[in-house]
Amino acid sequence: MDNLQCTICDKKYLLDDIRWKCDCGATLDIEYEFSFDIQKISKRKHNIWRYRESIPVNNDENIISFNESFTPLVKTKYDNRIIYIKLEQLFPTGSFKDRGTSVLISKVKELGIKKVIEDSSGNAGSSIAAYCAKAGIECHIYVPEYASIGKLIQIQSYGAILHKISKTREDAAHAALSAAENIYYASHSWNPFFFQGMKTFSFELWEQLDFKAPDTIVIPLGNGALLIGIYLGFKDLLKNKLLDKLPHIIAVQASNCAPIYKMQSEKLSELPDNEWKTTIAEGTAVTKPIRAKQIIDIMSKINGEIITVTEEEIKKALTEVCLMGFYLEPTSAISFAGFKKTKTSKNEIIVIPITGHGLKTTDKIGTLLKK
Amino acid sequence: MDNLQCTICDKKYLLDDIRWKCDCGATLDIEYEFSFDIQKISKRKHNIWRYRESIPVNNDENIISFNESFTPLVKTKYDNRIIYIKLEQLFPTGSFKDRGTSVLISKVKELGIKKVIEDSSGNAGSSIAAYCAKAGIECHIYVPEYASIGKLIQIQSYGAILHKISKTREDAAHAALSAAENIYYASHSWNPFFFQGMKTFSFELWEQLDFKAPDTIVIPLGNGALLIGIYLGFKDLLKNKLLDKLPHIIAVQASNCAPIYKMQSEKLSELPDNEWKTTIAEGTAVTKPIRAKQIIDIMSKINGEIITVTEEEIKKALTEVCLMGFYLEPTSAISFAGFKKTKTSKNEIIVIPITGHGLKTTDKIGTLLKK
Numbered sequence: 208m209d210n211l212q213c214t215i216c217d218k219k220y221l222l223d224d225i226r227w228k229c230d231c232g233a234t235l236d237i238e239y240e241f242s243f244d245i246q247k248i249s250k251r252k253h254n255i256w257r258y259r260e261s262i263p264v265n266n267d268e269n270i271i272s273f274n275e276s277f278t279p280l281v282k283t284k285y286d287n288r289i290i291y292i293k294l295e296q297l298f299p300t301g302s303f304k305d306r307g308t309s310v311l312i313s314k315v316k317e318l319g320i321k322k323v324i325e326d327s328s329g330n331a332g333s334s335i336a337a338y339c340a341k342a343g344i345e346c347h348i349y350v351p352e353y354a355s356i357g358k359l360i361q362i363q364s365y366g367a368i369l370h371k372i373s374k375t376r377e378d379a380a381h382a383a384l385s386a387a388e389n390i391y392y393a394s395h396s397w398n399p400f401f402f403q404g405m406k407t408f409s410f411e412l413w414e415q416l417d418f419k420a421p422d423t424i425v426i427p428l429g430n431g432a433l434l435i436g437i438y439l440g441f442k443d444l445l446k447n448k449l450l451d452k453l454p455h456i457i458a459v460q461a462s463n464c465a466p467i468y469k470m471q472s473e474k475l476s477e478l479p480d481n482e483w484k485t486t487i488a489e490g491t492a493v494t495k496p497i498r499a500k501q502i503i504d505i506m507s508k509i510n511g512e513i514i515t516v517t518e519e520e521i522k523k524a525l526t527e528v529c530l531m532g533f534y535l536e537p538t539s540a541i542s543f544a545g546f547k548k549t550k551t552s553k554n555e556i557i558v559i560p561i562t563g564h565g566l567k568t569t570d571k572i573g574t575l576l577k578k
Numbered sequence: 579m580d581n582l583q584c585t586i587c588d589k590k591y592l593l594d595d596i597r598w599k600c601d602c603g604a605t606l607d608i609e610y611e612f613s614f615d616i617q618k619i620s621k622r623k624h625n626i627w628r629y630r631e632s633i634p635v636n637n638d639e640n641i642i643s644f645n646e647s648f649t650p651l652v653k654t655k656y657d658n659r660i661i662y663i664k665l666e667q668l669f670p671t672g673s674f675k676d677r678g679t680s681v682l683i684s685k686v687k688e689l690g691i692k693k694v695i696e697d698s699s700g701n702a703g704s705s706i707a708a709y710c711a712k713a714g715i716e717c718h719i720y721v722p723e724y725a726s727i728g729k730l731i732q733i734q735s736y737g738a739i740l741h742k743i744s745k746t747r748e749d750a751a752h753a754a755l756s757a758a759e760n761i762y763y764a765s766h767s768w769n770p771f772f773f774q775g776m777k778t779f780s781f782e783l784w785e786q787l788d789f790k791a792p793d794t795i796v797i798p799l800g801n802g803a804l805l806i807g808i809y810l811g812f813k814d815l816l817k818n819k820l821l822d823k824l825p826h827i828i829a830v831q832a833s834n835c836a837p838i839y840k841m842q843s844e845k846l847s848e849l850p851d852n853e854w855k856t857t858i859a860e861g862t863a864v865t866k867p868i869r870a871k872q873i874i875d876i877m878s879k880i881n882g883e884i885i886t887v888t889e890e891e892i893k894k895a896l897t898e899v900c901l902m903g904f905y906l907e908p909t910s911a912i913s914f915a916g917f918k919k920t921k922t923s924k925n926e927i928i929v930i931p932i933t934g935h936g937l938k939t940t941d942k943i944g945t946l947l948k949k
Contacts, residue, residue, distance in 0.1 A: 253624055253648060273665065273903070274650035277624060281644050283712075294644065297668045300905065301937055333905075340903035341654075357937075360944040364900040364936065529735040532644070532711035534671065534704075565735065566672055566728075566937035573731040 209263065210238045211399060214501055222263055225318050227392045227399070234498055235399045239263045243447045245418070253277045255306055255407040261443060262310055263403055269317040271342045272309050273299045280415045280558070283531060286547045291421070293412065293560040296535060300337045300361070301564035302330035303408070304395060307432060310404030311393055312338035321345060323393035326383035328354040329490060330563050331395040331432075336367035339393075347390065349383040351375055357567065377495060396430040396497045405436020406443065412558060413444055420444070420454045422555040425542045427562060428458035428467060428513060429491035431502040438505045454558075456511040458502075459545030461486035461521065466494055468513045471503050487571060488521050490538030490563060512549070520544040522575055529572070534565030537572075580634065581609045582770060585872055593634055596689050598763045598770070605869055606770045610634045614818045616789070624648045626677055626778040632814060633681055634774055640688040642713045643680050644670045651786045651929070654902060657918050662792070663904060664783065664931040671708045671732070672935035673701035674779070675766060678803060681775030682764055683709035692716060694764035697754035699725040700861060701934050702766040702803075707738035710764075718761065720754040722746055728938065748866060767801040767868045776807020777814065783929060784815055791815070791825045793926040796913045798933060799829035799838060799884065800862035802873040809876050825929075827882040829873075830916030832857035832892065837865055839884045842874050858942060859892050861909030861934060883920070891915040893946055900943070905936030908943075 211220040213229035214236050220226060222237070229235055241260040251257035254274045264270065279294045295303035312335070315323060325335040326349040339346035346367040350359065351374065363369055372379040383392065395401050413420055420441055426433050437456065444450040460468045464483040469475065483494050496502065506513060516524075524547065525540035539561045551557055565572055582591040584600035585607055591597060593608065600606055612631040622628035625645045635641065650665045666674035683706070686694055696706040697720040710717035717738040721730065722745065734740055741757075743750040754763065766772050784791060791812055797804050808827065815821040831839045835854040840846065854865050867873065877884060887895075895918065896911035910932045922928055936943060 254650065273652050276647050276650050276668070279625065279645035279647050279670070294670060297647070297670065299650070299665060299668065299903075301935075337903040337905070340901055356944065357940040360940050360947060361905060361936065363947050364897075364905060364943055365903055366901045526735075530711055530737045532670075532708040532736055534708070534732060534735060564672075564935075564937060565732065566935060569728040569731050569940075572735055573727065576731060576734050 208238070209240060211235045212238050223318065225320065225391065227387070227394065227397050234397055234501070237263055237399045237403055239403070243449060255309060255404065255411070258407055258410045261406070261410070263400070264310065264313045264317055266317060269313050271312045271316055271338050273341070275299060275305055275309060277411055277415065280412070285528070285531070285543065288551060288557065290546070290557045290559055292533060293558055295560045295562050296539070296564035300330070300333045301567055302334060303433060303560065303562045304330045304334040306407050307395060307401035307404035307436065308334040308338045311398055311400040312342050312344065314400045315344060315391065315393060316342050320391045322390055323347070324349065324383050324386050324390045325393045325395070326350070326379045327395065328379065329358050329567070333358065333361045333365070335393050336362045336365040339367065340365040347386070349379045349386070351379045355570065357569070395432050401432065402435050402439060405432055406440030408433065409437050409440025409444065413450070416556065418449065420450050420452065421558040423455045423457060423551060423557045425457045425459065425546045425557070425559045427488060427491050427538050427541045428460050428502070429493040430496050431498050433560070433562065434458055434502060435498065435505065438509065453509050456506070456509060457545060457549055458506070458511060458513045459541045460513065460515050461488050461491055461541060462515045462517050464492045464494060465515045467496060467499050467502055468515050470499060471506065471513050486521070487518055487537040488541040490536070491541060514545050514548060516541060516544040516548065520547070525572070526575060529565070533561060535561040536563035536565055536568040538563055579609070580611060582606045583609050594689065596691065596762065598758070598765065598768050605768055605872070608634055608770045608774055610774070614820060616820070626680060626775065626782070629778055629781045632777070632781070634771070635681065635684045635688055637688060640684050642683045642687060642709050644712070646670060646676055646680060648782055648786065651783070656899070656902070656914065659922060659928065661917070661928045661930055664929055666931045666933050667906060667910070667935035671701070671704045672938055673705060674804060674931065674933045675701045675705040677778050678766060678772035678775035678807065679705040679709045682769055682771040683713050683715065685771045686715060686762065686764060687713050691762045693761055694718070695720065695754050695757050695761045696764045696766070697721070697750045698766065699750065700729050700938070704729065704732045704736070706764050707733045707736040710738065711736040718757070720750045720757070722750045726941065728940070766803050772803065773806050773810060776803055777811030779804065780808050780811025780815065784821070787927065789820065791821050791823065792929040794826045794828060794922060794928045796828045796830065796917045796928070796930045798859060798862050798909050798912045799831050799873070800864040801867050802869050804931070804933065805829055805873060806869065806876065809880065824880050827877070827880060828916060828920055829877070829882060829884050830912045831884065831886050832859050832862055832912060833886045833888050835863045835865060836886045838867060838870050838873055839886050841870060842877065842884050857892070858889055858908040859912040861907070862912060885916050885919060887912060887915040887919065891918070896943070897946060900936070904932060906932040907934035907936055907939040909934055
């Protein structure tokens with residue numbers, strides 16, 4: 208049976224209930240039964256909705272999409288090894304978040320919701336704002352005061368209403384949570400429909416690799432949106448007997464802000480209370496990721512690795528990958544820095560996504576070039 | 579027979595001659611015979627190289643590509659009419675220029691050239707720099723001193739060498755032309771191989787519209803790279819009997835800088851010597867487009883229209899299209915402004931491309947939002 212299900216107390220709700228968290232306060236996941244028909248899929252247009260059966264939106268009329276295409280997969284050499292770089296920055300708003308947003312905002316439309324809030328200092332805010340603009344849904348974005356002006360301009364250009372909250376990223380999250388008592392929370396970390404879009408990353412990659420999973424995927428780790436999405440997608444393929452094993456996942460955090468790494472490596476039952484520092488990989492600078500336990504649970508099930516890299520390593524990787532002709536934001540460079548610290552065997556198929564566009568962080572890249 | 583052919587004196591050269599202009603000083607075009615096999619094409623990956631037969635590069639080993647994908651075509655409503663917006667800003671470097679660059683730099687590699695120059699204050703510079711980075715070709719970009727810092731950062735991040743030339747865009751072009759006596763000129767206005775990539779816009783659109791041409795395409799007009807490319811592509815389809823008529827093309831210039839409009843409407847034999855003003859649609863701010871006569875010749879052959887719009891009209895269109903969820907640079911907004919001034923009939927299929935990413939012009943969009 209299709210349900211919303213609590214990640215802690217296992218309580219179930221109907222999929223079409225208007226809720227984004229459990230009565231117990233925990234995050235929800237989605238149970239959704241479907242089967243894949245490769246013949247059908249291969250006849251459809253190249254956008255994330257070609258995996259229609261896997262997406263818990265009832266009516267096609269509610270689909271909000273820019274026909275987000277198959278992002279290119281580019282075979283290249285890095286660190287003297289063959290890798291495949293997946294250009295997830297080439298989504299309409301400049302980041303991989305559009306996968307999750309297209310599904311989430313379609314569901315928001317289906318539920319008849321007219322107004323949403325989200326908190327984000329970056330990619331998720333722009334993404335939610337753009338899809339709300341297309342859907343005609345009122346959109347409120349909570350951002351920390353320090354958020355870069357470029358990102359705020361993009362959010363506002365789509366007509367979203369900005370709420371600047373003093374101090375930190377967490378303050379913005381708290382303010383949004385509190386406002387979410389009355390307004391639907393279109394959150395990229397809380398809302399389970401978001402992850403139902405993120406899983407299309409795996410389906411698409413599987414098709415691009417001629418219906419195989421890669422051996423290894425290296426990704427940034429902040430809120431865990433991509434990690435959870437990748438896991439859900441490959442698990443679906445496994446369940447449908449379209450794969451025989453899951454890929455190895457290496458998730459990378461900045462040493463300056465590595466709460467999930469610390470929680471896992473020190474076997475803590477709760478997130479640590481460290482005062483973390485800032486990192487140039489700003490998308491991973493999440494000190495209290497709401498799904499931390501779920502992430503650690505997934506990583507232990509699939510024998511995944513969480514590793515850390517220094518600011519210097521991130522900056523070096525960023526410069527190197529730009530010089531190969533790719534323009535990426537520093538958050539994406541963290542994966543390349545992490546990859547250099549891991550061993551892989553010959554003939555392994557390794558995939559590293561560029562999650563956000565370099566054009567979003569011109570100022571930071573400019574500062575690096577001056578050095 | 580396949581040739582380089584002068585656009586003025588008709589002199590012919592071998593395709594593999596290392597030259598980008600005629601001995602008489604005029605621009606060159608390419609004569610290239612091929613036939614399309616729809617069955618073959620439809621089995622290939624979704625990137626511009628699926629039209630392999632149409633591209634005058636001899637050896638697959640020389641292809642320099644990021645697997646540039648089919649850019650999304652989004653059906654939407656604007657000015658109370660149904661239109662299709664084609665998201666050409668979702669190429670790797672953030673603009674439609676990557677189509678031409680992938681072909682041009684592949685040919686540069688094939689010709690054994692190790693070093694190129696280009697002049698551009700914007701999209702073409704970034705594009706040539708990125709593909710040269712991937713190809714391992716030394717790249718020199720001439721830019722006017724006033725060029726925006728963001729664009730220069732992107733060019734430099736790819737490892738290209740910047741040459742800042744005082745004063746105007748034309749000064750940069752002259753400096754590049756003079757340097758091009760000794761170094762191969764990978765120019766998006768002079769080099770005929772660039773246009774051989776631009777024509778894939780038409781092939782792709784034709785496939786996306788289920789093997790039909792649209793009725794009308796509205797585009798910005800500066801150097802004419804897209805206009806000439808679109809014309810070449812649809813002409814190829816017509817020649818291959820895959821179409822029965824060419825689409826109607828509406829090319830839009832800013833009233834502030836409209837040399838081709840003036841040349842056509844006043845039936846001048848040469849470009850006028852007006853002192854043009856700046857325009858927010860900076861990609862169209864080309865006072866002496868080198869292929870002006872060729873553009874007017876094409877437009878008269880296909881009965882195309884050249885129209886102009888004011889700065890206020892461009893700004894208004896930019897804001898409107900952003901509010902629909904699309905992030906575009908002001909140069910792309912000129913087409914939407916132009917579209918509003920033209921009449922179309924019911925059931926016409928109208929396509930408007932977004933040629934450059936909004937993320938490239940955050941400062942300008944920010945200034946507009948403040949008003």
